[in-house]
Amino acid sequence: RKEVEQDPGPFNVPEGATVAFNCTYSNSASQSFFWYRQDCRKEPKLLMSVYSSGNEDGRFTAQLNRASQYISLLIRDSKLSDSATYLCVVNREGAQKLVFGQGTRLTINP
Amino acid sequence: NAGVTQTPKFRILKIGQSMTLQCTQDMNHNYMYWYRQDPGMGLKLIYYSVGAGITDKGEVPNGYNVSRSTTEDFPLRLELAAPSQTSVYFCASSAQGAYNEQFFGPGTRLTVL
Numbered sequence: 001r002k003e004v005e006q007d008p009g010p011f012n013v014p015e016g017a018t019v020a021f022n023c024t025y026s027n028s029a030s031q032s033f034f035w036y037r038q039d040c041r042k043e044p045k046l047l048m049s050v051y052s053s054g055n056e057d058g059r060f061t062a063q064l065n066r067a068s069q070y071i072s073l074l075i076r077d078s079k080l081s082d083s084a085t086y087l088c089v090v091n092r093e094g095a096q097k098l099v100f101g102q103g104t105r106l107t108i109n110p
Numbered sequence: 111n112a113g114v115t116q117t118p119k120f121r122i123l124k125i126g127q128s129m130t131l132q133c134t135q136d137m138n139h140n141y142m143y144w145y146r147q148d149p150g151m152g153l154k155l156i157y158y159s160v161g162a163g164i165t166d167k168g169e170v171p172n173g174y175n176v177s178r179s180t181t182e183d184f185p186l187r188l189e190l191a192a193p194s195q196t197s198v199y200f201c202a203s204s205a206q207g208a209y210n211e212q213f214f215g216p217g218t219r220l221t222v223l
Contacts, residue, residue: 004152034211043200043216044153044200046211092208096207097155098208
């Protein structure tokens with residue numbers, strides 16, 4: 001089983017729709033959780049950290065379910081500019097290393 | 111404040127050649143990382159460093175070497191390049207390791223023929 005698993009997609013949704021991704025992780029000791037965004041042929045950039053209580057940043061909401069070991073990302077009122085690959089990221093071995101999922105590719109259609 | 115810079119942006123190597131990928135950060139971060147990303151895949155950790163003079167292996171270190179003589183610089187050395195090392199290489203830095211944001215450089219696209 002992979003340490004971090006994501007559905008690679010692609011997800012094709014119309015502009016204005018709500019879309020949700022899940023990500024599962026295998027290490028129950030993980031403490032840091034993130035969603036990164038990667039545009040085509042660019043470097044990953046932090047979208048948001050994921051906190052135990054859940055957190056929201058504008059149209060984006062992230063949730064953590066420790067019992068079931070999954071993280072979710074919800075995008076409301078999707079925009080064309082949301083088209084990207086979304087990487088689920090979890091820490092391994094305490095403070096030093098991160099593990100990246102393979103990413104979920106999202107395309108927003110006009 | 112340039113963040114994380116990488117050179118070169120692109121490189122084509124012949125099998126058996128060697129090269130060094132340069133990475134510099136100006137944020138005074140202790141933690142630095144080298145990843146590779148193959149098409150359609152996530153990032154895999156090659157080497158990392160928690161401070162000047164300290165380096166350690168990641169998931170896929172074979173065929174690579176690193177050094178960290180200063181806080182700012184973290185070069186990655188490829189010895190005897192092989193086609194399996196064709197990939198995009200990203201350098202990243204972080205103030206607190208895996209507990210907060212990693213800042214990535216723009217990447218180096220390497221092809222080994």
